[in-house]
Amino acid sequence: MNNFFHTKIEFLKGVGPQRAELLQKELNIYTYGDLIQHYPFRYLDRTQFYKITDLDESMPYVQVRGRVRGKEVLGEGRKQRLAATLVDEDGNEMELVWFKGVKWMQKTLKNHTDYIVFGKPTSFNGKWSMAHPELEELGEEKQTTSFLQPVYHTTEKLKAFRVESKVIARYMEMLLKVAVPNINETLSPELIDHYRLMSKRDALINIHFPQSVEKYNAAKFRLKFEELFYIQLRLLRQKTVRRADLAGQVFRHVPTVTEFYKNHMTFDLTNAQKRVIKEIHKDLTAGKQMNRLLQGDVGSGKTIVAFITMLIAADNGAQSVLMAPTEILADQHYTGLKAFADRLGINIGKLTGSTKTKDRKVLHEQLRSGEMKMIVGTHALLEDVVQFHNLGLCIVDEQHRFGVEQRSRLWRKNPRIIPHVLVMTATPIPRTLAMTLYGDLDVSVIDEMPAGRKEIVTVHRFDSHRLKVFQFVRDQIKLGRQVYIVYPLIEESEGMDYKDLMDGYESIRRAFPEYQVSMVHGKLKAQDKDYEMQRFVRNETQIMVATTVIEVGVNVPNASVMIIESAERFGLSQLHQLRGRVGRGAEQSYCILMTGYKLSKDSKTRLETMVRTNNGFEIADIDLKLRGPGDLMGTQQSGVLDLLIADLAKDAPILQESRAAAQRVLNEDPQLEQPQNQNIMRHIKSLSVNTVNWSRIS
Numbered sequence: 001m002n003n004f005f006h007t008k009i010e011f012l013k014g015v016g017p018q019r020a021e022l023l024q025k026e027l028n029i030y031t032y033g034d035l036i037q038h039y040p041f042r043y044l045d046r047t048q049f050y051k052i053t054d055l056d057e058s059m060p061y062v063q064v065r066g067r068v069r070g071k072e073v074l075g076e077g078r079k080q081r082l083a084a085t086l087v088d089e090d091g092n093e094m095e096l097v098w099f100k101g102v103k104w105m106q107k108t109l110k111n112h113t114d115y116i117v118f119g120k121p122t123s124f125n126g127k128w129s130m131a132h133p134e135l136e137e138l139g140e141e142k143q144t145t146s147f148l149q150p151v152y153h154t155t156e157k158l159k160a161f162r163v164e165s166k167v168i169a170r171y172m173e174m175l176l177k178v179a180v181p182n183i184n185e186t187l188s189p190e191l192i193d194h195y196r197l198m199s200k201r202d203a204l205i206n207i208h209f210p211q212s213v214e215k216y217n218a219a220k221f222r223l224k225f226e227e228l229f230y231i232q233l234r235l236l237r238q239k240t241v242r243r244a245d246l247a248g249q250v251f252r253h254v255p256t257v258t259e260f261y262k263n264h265m266t267f268d269l270t271n272a273q274k275r276v277i278k279e280i281h282k283d284l285t286a287g288k289q290m291n292r293l294l295q296g297d298v299g300s301g302k303t304i305v306a307f308i309t310m311l312i313a314a315d316n317g318a319q320s321v322l323m324a325p326t327e328i329l330a331d332q333h334y335t336g337l338k339a340f341a342d343r344l345g346i347n348i349g350k351l352t353g354s355t356k357t358k359d360r361k362v363l364h365e366q367l368r369s370g371e372m373k374m375i376v377g378t379h380a381l382l383e384d385v386v387q388f389h390n391l392g393l394c395i396v397d398e399q400h401r402f403g404v405e406q407r408s409r410l411w412r413k414n415p416r417i418i419p420h421v422l423v424m425t426a427t428p429i430p431r432t433l434a435m436t437l438y439g440d441l442d443v444s445v446i447d448e449m450p451a452g453r454k455e456i457v458t459v460h461r462f463d464s465h466r467l468k469v470f471q472f473v474r475d476q477i478k479l480g481r482q483v484y485i486v487y488p489l490i491e492e493s494e495g496m497d498y499k500d501l502m503d504g505y506e507s508i509r510r511a512f513p514e515y516q517v518s519m520v521h522g523k524l525k526a527q528d529k530d531y532e533m534q535r536f537v538r539n540e541t542q543i544m545v546a547t548t549v550i551e552v553g554v555n556v557p558n559a560s561v562m563i564i565e566s567a568e569r570f571g572l573s574q575l576h577q578l579r580g581r582v583g584r585g586a587e588q589s590y591c592i593l594m595t596g597y598k599l600s601k602d603s604k605t606r607l608e609t610m611v612r613t614n615n616g617f618e619i620a621d622i623d624l625k626l627r628g629p630g631d632l633m634g635t636q637q638s639g640v641l642d643l644l645i646a647d648l649a650k651d652a653p654i655l656q657e658s659r660a661a662a663q664r665v666l667n668e669d670p671q672l673e674q675p676q677n678q679n680i681m682r683h684i685k686s687l688s689v690n691t692v693n694w695s696r697i698s
């Protein structure tokens, strides 16, 4: 966008300073450029009207034509409201109500006049009503060339100043009139041609005021494509820049790896594990720094892959680090890796916040001298005193818990050559999201479970069946197993939830007096939490009552039952993560989802999905569709998901195409210096100006 689009919004005809300030505060609209990108979130089909008898409460918004017959102000003070009656052509009635702007509506709403009203219909005692409908006097509709009328997001505050959707549409019309000559093409002629895209100019016109269904679809496609294209282009450029710039140590030798395969493996790797190790090995011998994301569902066997990668480093005289977000997880990784390392007599250490000063000194010394080849730990690894002889590989578990800044502190521990990086995550992310969040990383996926693993049996039970469920728990404990019971404590500060947990704990203790019960929640001090966890790990307690703090990575193979209370309150991915705490041993495991009878449609879908499948990727896809990307675990902080028009849940095909397009462009012209790509280069520059929008910092 050129300078024209940096013009402050207050200069647009009809806006003025007061509304400009509101538009800034309420909708982040500062400039012409911001306004033109305030795309409609819905359109009104001007040809579609409902009769009052055809209304249905499941309808989100409808358009009804009728005549206003009678209006009166009811109630006093804050309870004051304006009620009017709308009568449609069949003579059926509907009430229109306003709780705000009563005086204004009283003045402007004309009695005995035909209107088109637009809003959400609700029915009470068989009477239909609509609160705060949008109104348009019949015969007054403007003769726009558009058959679909745009509906824009606005807020209560803006509406109070009468900046309703309709008014925004008027601003938009005004803006487009002056803007059209200033709209530059932002994609190259090649791309426009190859992907048969609508021009930027036509797209902006038609997204606001579609001239036909075909043109609207073309406009939507073009703008989505462009939005995703620039995200992918940025990520792919980062990737190529890094590739070109960053040399990596070459790990060619694998004697111990070979020995390990030959003499010490107690199981066969799955094909997925083999494939992933091959991908990693290829990176490690390429002379470039590896930046790879390893995705694999809980229990898919990432630890052995991590170990073999560390072993490759060790075989080439390099040290490796595995960093986990919590002490418990670090412990478990350490235990898992040490079991492998011991078979080969490899020195492996653990460094966490609770490592004693004396031991710490020894570890520091052995890391500096290079005597210690592998180290597992938490943030404690980041401290400056931790120095390496030759750090060659960093593995980070549960990526989203570490900030980029923290990770880069790890990379810098080798001043000569940046270590290879492997990021591991057990949170399956749909491909579209992975491509957007981690598009600068290469992705490896373990999409296969080790053979012989018993699928976790998942059932949904209503609270009224609790006694039966408890009997089942008792039977399992009698067989020697352990049980998790999880309560929703989404916000650790919510008093209500906390009470639920405590009540739950008490009732469990009463129901199972013959067994020991642990309890873990976020309000416990770290050491108390650890103590309780350890008791459960050692099978000193049979039942673990907990909040979602146990969600991440905890491994107690003997635990075979996961009961999730108020399961409807958990997100789908979170339910799946929790379920992953069981099914880690040889025994058949169970997940029991407890709920009351009253369930929303989405809750039902979540529960049914859990019962139907154990496939984390399938679950992540459904979760993405249910919730949208913004809410998916760990992705909230990520600004890349603030998309204006594209939707990662629905636009996977467009994303694929736009990524391929970005790749094509960069293959032919990595520096984007050829004339045909000047539109693209210019747009990138203007985007980077806009990323720090100084006018927004006040």
Ligand code: ADP
Pocket: 267, 268, 269, 270, 273, 296, 297, 298, 299, 300, 301, 302, 303, 304, 336, 426, 450, 451
């Ligand atoms: P995660 O991916 O959740 O970290 P782990 O690495 O902890 O999974 O592996 C889960 C369990 O499966 C471990 O006990 C591990 O030893 C075992 N395992 C891993 N790979 C295989 C395999 N190919 N065959 C049999 N068991 C395996």
Ligand code: MG
Pocket: 302, 303, 553
């Ligand atoms: Mg693991």
